[in-house]
Amino acid sequence: MLRIKLGARRYVGDEESTDHFLPREHAGWDPTLTDEEVYEAARGWWRLSSKANSEKYAMIVCGDTIRLLVAIDEWASRGDDRRAFRGRILQPGHEVHDRFIGQPDPVTSGSRNPVAYYADEADLGHCQCGCGTRVRGDWAPGHDQIAIHRVINANFEGSVRQFIEWCRTQGLKLA
Template identity: 30%
Template sequence: MSEIITMKLGPRKPVRHEELPEGGYREFIGWQEGMSPEEVWHAGNSWWKLEPGRAVRCDLAVILNPDNVVVCVAKIRGLIKREDMRMGFIGEPVERQYDAWLGKTLKRNDSKNPIAYFDERDILAPDEVETGTTFLNR
């Protein structure tokens, strides 16, 4: 069994030249219409309060906009810890293989926590997503 981590982004807002886990910096967090997969990944791959033992077992990250719509799917290569114990993911967006998930809704619980985990068996595989599919949950 493999878990998939989801990160729900809020609206885009500026941050002060914040260091990214994989190096470099970002000037904003959150989501806004028209962002590229790389911009979404850098806006949402860090810094989260996570249970590291669980997060490190995830190979795939799904980033959702404020309406729970999939806006990025990324392959996770690692996890890094900041001094304040917040965690960030090292990885990159996955192109083509998960394109069927983009724009589809993933129903989550009503928790205000932006992080949620799903068993991979609870989400439709990309090849199971049909033209009329609205939700990715089984």
């Protein structure tokens, strides 16, 4: 999950009012903003690597409390290191909304960076091998090997030697 802490409201219209992905006149937050305005202020453009693309939710911190939860649907990037997202504001009844809304900022690292990664079970997916383990990324530890050996068992009678011979006949690189 991404934690985004909004700074003070400021005018950015000269550079950003005609932006294709995130057109806006202001960035940042003040206490008069509606949910929709907080969402627009929180969408970008943050200094983030492509690692952010796998985040499913953003929690938006205003002042010292979590003001809004967003399910992220889409990312755009600008230059090498700026990213913005589009998503849906979570409503009461959604598990992530109900667990976090109104809570204190959970990121207490003291870093001045407005964006931080916050590890939460809501970000987890299922191991690709089908075992049902909840994981961050594709595999539980070692389960990528289970998946590879299943393929070798199904197609090469469990023989790694046969599999490598087959790779050789296909012209694949062996090292």
